[in-house]
Amino acid sequence: MITVIGTGTGAPPAPEALAGAELVVGGRRHLDAVRLPETAERIVLGPLAPALDTIEEYVGKDRPVAVLASGDPGFFGIVRALAERFGSALLDVRPGVSSVATAFARLGLAWDDAVVVSAHGRELRTAVNVCRAHPKVAVLTGPGAGPAELGAALPGGRVLVVASALGDPEHERVERVTAAEAAARDWGTAVSVVLCLDETRVLGAVRTVAGAPGGPERWALDEREFTHRDSMITKFEVRALALARLGPRLGDLVWDVGAGSGSVAVECARLGAAVVAVEKTADGVERIRANAVAHGVDVQVVHGEAPVALSQLDDPDAVFVGGGGRELPVIVTACARRARRSVVVAMAALDRVPVTRQALVGAGFDCDGVLLQSSRLAPLPGDVTRLAATNPVFLLWGTRTPVSREGVAQ
Structure with missing residues (x-):
C-alpha cells in the first residue's frame, strides 16, 4: 500500500499516517517538517523516475510506503503519476488543503x-493567455514561470x-502587486501560487458548474449586435465558418488583423481565447473597444498597421x-x-x-x-418574403498539425 499524504498548507499529517512506513518519499521541506519512523528509508524527491523505481521495489515486497506532497496531491500532484504506475487501488490518498x-x-x-x-x-504562454482572457485565475508556478515572468507577459490592469x-x-506572505511590480522583483523559491485578478470583471454570480464559464449560447452574432461603419463588418455567415476554422479556446491567443469593428475578435474572446485586435484607423480602434465592453470581454487593441504592428506581439495560435x-x-x-495552428483570410x-x-x-x-454566397430572408410589402443576396466572400484557411496543450483545470 502507498499512503499519499497532503501537507504543507494546513495541519501537519497525523503521526499514524506515517506509522509503519518503511519508505518515505517527499520534498526536503516536507520530510524535514515531520517525525519519520526511525527505521524508514528516506528519499528526497528530485527526478521522479528513480523515486518511482524505488517505490516499486518496496511495493513488490509488500512493504508499506508513504509519499508526502503539498496540499491536495490529487490536484496537479503526484497522485496521477502514482496511479498510472501502480494503479489507483494501491493508493490511500489523504489530501490536505x-x-x-x-x-x-x-x-x-x-x-x-x-x-x-x-x-x-x-x-508559460498558456497561463498568460488564460490570465488575459479570464478575470479570476490561479497559476501554479515553477522555475522560469513565476510571478516575475507572469507579470512581464501580462498587460496592465x-x-x-x-x-x-x-x-x-x-514565513507565509500574501502580497497584492501590479503586473509591472511583479515583473520587477525576485520572488525566490517559496511561491505557492499566484492569483491573477481583473477586478473590473471578477465574476460574482452564484455558480452551478465550477471553473471557466461554458461557451456562449450562440455565436456568429447578427451584425446588429456590433457597432460598425456602413456595414463594414464580417457578415455572420462568414464569421461562423471563420470561427470554426480558427477554433478559439481557453489558453489560446488569437490575432484579428485588420479588425475593423472587431466582430471576429469579440467572438473569439467570447469563446474563451485571449485576443489581440490590430486596426489602423483611430475610429476603428474605438469601435472595437466599445464592442468588447458591450459583450463583456477583454480584447487588447493595437492601433497600428500590419505587418509592422505585429512585430511586438506574442506568437498567436490562430490568426484572422x-x-x-x-x-x-x-x-x-x-x-x-x-501562427502555431491556423490562419484564416477573408477577402x-x-x-x-x-x-x-x-x-x-x-x-x-x-x-x-x-x-461563400448566401441569400437572407427579407420582407416585402404584402406579407411576403424574398431572398436578398449578400456579397460573395472568399474564405481561405491554412492549418498546421494541432499543437497539444495540457495544464488547464476547468
Missing part, C-alpha cells in the same frame, strides 16, 4: 468561478496576488485576417510564419485568392477554402 484553496481563503474570495492553470514544467510559503506561520488591400500577401506571410477580390493561397502554402500550411 490545496494551495489554490488556501490562497483564495486568505483573500476571503470564493473560487468556484476561477480557472486553475499549471505553469510548472509547462509552457491585472492584480497579481503572490502567495508564498502557505501554511508556514513564520480581414483586411490588407494590396499588402495582403505580405500580411498573410507575416502571420503564417508565426472579396478574386485576384487576391491565388497570392494569398501561395503565401499560406509557402509558410508550410495545408490550404483550403470556399466561396
